[in-house]
Amino acid sequence: MHQQPTPAPQAGWPDAFTGAESPETATTRALALHQAGGLAAAEPIYRAVLTHHPAYFPALHLLGLLRAMMGDPAGAVPFLRRAIAADPGHGFVHSNLGNALVELGHAKEGLECFDRAIALDPGLLEARIGRGNALHALGRHDESLAAHDSARALGADMPELHNNRGNALRALKRPEEALAAYDEALARQPTYAAAHANRATALSDLNRDAEALASIGIALMLRPDDPGALNTQGVILRALQRPEEALASFDRAIALAPRLADAHASRTAALCDLGRHEEALASADAALALSDSAAAHRNRAAALARLDRHAEAEAADRAALRTNEASGEAWNGRGNALVELGRFEEALECFTRADDLHPGNRSISYNRGNALRGLGRHEEAIQAFRRAQSIDPDFADAHWNEALSRLALGELEAGFAGYEWRWRRKGHAPHRHAASPLWHGEEMAGETLLLHAEQGLGDTIQMARYLPLAAARGARVVLEVQPPLIPLLRGMKGVAEIITPGDEAPPHAAQCPLMSLPMALGTGSDSIPAPIRFPAIDPMRVAAWNQSLPSGRLRLGIACSGNPRHLGDKHRSIPLERFAALLGPDVDAYLIQTELRPADAAFLATRPNFTDLGPRLTSFTETAAALEAMDAIVCVDTSVAHLAGTLGRPVHLLLPPLPDWRWMLDRPDAPWYPGMRLHRRARGEEWDTVIARIAEILLAEARLAA
Incomplete structure (x- = not known):
């Protein structure tokens, strides 16, 4: 937020500065144009004044302010520095210089400017708000929130204050409070596009993605060509599992701002969603060329992991941690790469660091369980998977991997019960016959039972032993299997009909996937049926x-x-x-x-x-x-x-x-x-x-x- 003096504008002034005109008169005339929105008309007058009077403080300050308002903080800084050199006693000039420096990424120097501004004018609310923004940019979010709250305690109530408070609260992972702050900003300025966009991010943090999409939509109605808002829209569309639309949003953001690293990074994730992993890696490289940040390295690591290039992914996450040792995402990603590389002890150390930084994160507990499984420490792995489930009871992968560990330990009944979570895992093939009732092993009394293959050829061969047992429950068994296995399974006892997944299934009273038969028939470690021979073998x-x-x-x-x-x-x-x-x-x-x-x-x-x-x-x-x-x-x-x-x-x-x-x-x-x-x-x-x-x-x- 930039501050400027506000004398009343006057009409009828000439458009050009003449040497005979005093610098005061010319600067006042330029300021009137400036305040009326005529920035392009005001600028040459300020510059002309400075040609004749290079150290004239008001023109130096106002020209610096004008360049900042035109989106050119780099052009603003030299004039604001010259203004301070001419007269260092004005807090608002130090504050405006601080704003320009923060925009340029020089937050530490900007913070020093705000501190000088407040020392000169303790009641300068804009400097306190700017100080909060500088602290936010430096990652000192607790101090940032305190700075904004100090401005509010002194009476500040402008929309920018509430918006910036929301940014600090969101960085502190307090999304409910952040959302309330953005709503306060919008109550004061309903057309505040940035607040609508930030509100969308808070809603997304709260997994209220449909509302978030509506909020970012308002921001884009107000500023249709805002690259940052387009990037946010894409992030939300990804969360809604609409990756094609997300990619289009990222591409538009990049077309408008080719050097927007966040959009290139987000585009990487969308391409991964679409399975276009080589393109994703190229996009990650483009983001990294623009920003040598921990997030950019982490994004590249994620793309490499999708390509099964885990050694390179681990190196990319190490690069992320050299940039920011407090990146929990990079610790977690590095741990996953180490699991794939079989370096399980090192992976556990990474997950411990990640958990310290992000306690209560379901994925970290889940990944820790995978490392423990790799070490054969299945009892401990089960505890890690159950911790992930306590955070998210519907975390299908955690239930599934717990089941795998229980099966490996010989706890077959509990393991096969948990194995049913496979249908809810992301990316798992859909259950072709889920609309029909699931058979749980009950007597069928002549009714048709559809048993169907769902996994590999070996799994089908292994589970063939259950077919006579199902028929023994009175069922007329129709078996749906992969075409290559039909000659082998033909003539099996208890199988009335064999079809392929491409055939239309006959009417049936119940169905059961082959890999669910051990659960349906109550298989325990002491009741595994013996294999049966195939009568089709000549x-x-x-x-x-x-x-x-x-x-x-x-x-x-x-x-x-x-x-x-x-x-x-x-x-x-x-x-x-x-x-x-x-x-x-x-x-x-x-x-x-x-x-x-x-x-x-x-x-x-x-x-x-x-x-x-x-x-x-x-x-x-x-x-x-x-x-x-x-x-x-x-x-x-x-x-x-x-x-x-x-x-x-x-x-x-x-x-x-x-x-x-x-x-x-x-x-x-x-x-x-x-x-x-x-x-x-x-x-x-x-x-x-x-x-x-x-x-x-x-x-x-x-x-x-x-």
Whole structure:
């Protein structure tokens, strides 16, 4: 807020300054134009006066004030400094210089100006308000609020005071009080666009996003081309899950103000929402080029994390913390990157720092739980997830991850109950048949029950054991599964009809996703049903495989990788060359998977006793027949493991340090597949070491068999 003297304007003055005219008369004439809004007409008169009288205080001060009012604080500062040099005894000039310096980002120097202004004129309310703004810019929000309150205690009641108080309160995370302050500002000036925009941010803080959108809409009606308001509108649209509209708002803000770093940063987030992560990273880089701030580095880290470039994301968050060690967001983001990198102890330290800065934040507790899960400390992880739930009882991811930890601990009944939260997780595929009643295991007495696959092929194979149990409750079972599995599941006991997700489901009394069957049928750690064999497997095909493969040496089936698009693929798939220890002279190895990655193909070509069976695996029934012909199978956690386990084959399953819930913890066997042996890689251990142990076991067994 700039202050100026206010003599009464006079009409009829000439437009130009002449040397014969006194500087007082000319300056008074220019001031009248200035106060009437004729800034462009007043400026040349002030400048002409200063040409003849370079140290004339009123013209220096008023020209500096005019440049500030025209949005040119950089142009204002030299004239205000010259005015103070000519006459340092006016508090309002120091105050106006302070305002210009704060606008230029020199808040510390601006604060000194306000302190001098108040020392010269303790009753200068504008200086007290300006001092509050400088403190706000310096991040000293408690002092900023106190400065504004001191001005109010002295009688200040202008709209700017209440708006600025609201800004301080919002920075202190007191959004209800901030909203009240913005309302006070608008009660005094209903057309105060900045207050409407700030009110929108407070409403957004309170998760009242629909109201926030209305408030920012008013601000933009008053100032349609305000880049800051357009940026705020985009932020609110993102919160309302309208990312395309949000992106359009950010793009318009950037078109109007290409150097507005906040808009580039916000645009990054919208592009991430839309899955356009490479573009998001470019936008984050643009924001960082404009502002080397903690927020800009944090934003870049978020984009890198979406691209699975977690080492770079961790470095970006470290850069954010070098800029602002009190950035709880950066501590939290760095912790997440460290979790992805398997550096769980360091991640816990980050979450502790983040929690100190933002106590009561649900995401920090949740992320802490993930780090504890990574360390195998599942009981502690459950406590962290439950703390996140206490903050937000509807936090689906926290309920879901608690369920995963309980399942890993063998607490199957509680775990499968919590597993139902998967449907409420953001980004989870919708429940195709949610409109139909959910089956809870009750008797069906001849009514149709629709059971449907929802996750991967291996999950469907694992849950097939429940189909006869559902039929035993009197249901006519219609099974909806992925098309590749239909030949394998055809003819299963209790299944009346098989359809695909693309088919129209027949009328049914109830439905149940396959992964909900353990809950519906009350599965506990001592009541896991045994796998059932698939009647569609033709013994003649098994015999054909046995006849076609050489005999006399160990037939070893290997599956090193699965679907590369699987979210956990990087933790389960292993380069084929790591299996070299298994390829001894007494082994005929066979790759039993349909996808072959380029690096694996190159290794395979160097091993004459290693054959790729992929081209012959034309169906799951053919794959099953091939597995039946193997003496042993070594594989990672893919559908091949579930199929081989269901067939009762001698399977050696390779598991990462944080395995899927169904393999539980520590135990060397699998309760879902009694003939399977589990080989767990310890943290810090290489796959080569684990595979070498399996090679020793196979060699010992071969010697015993001989």
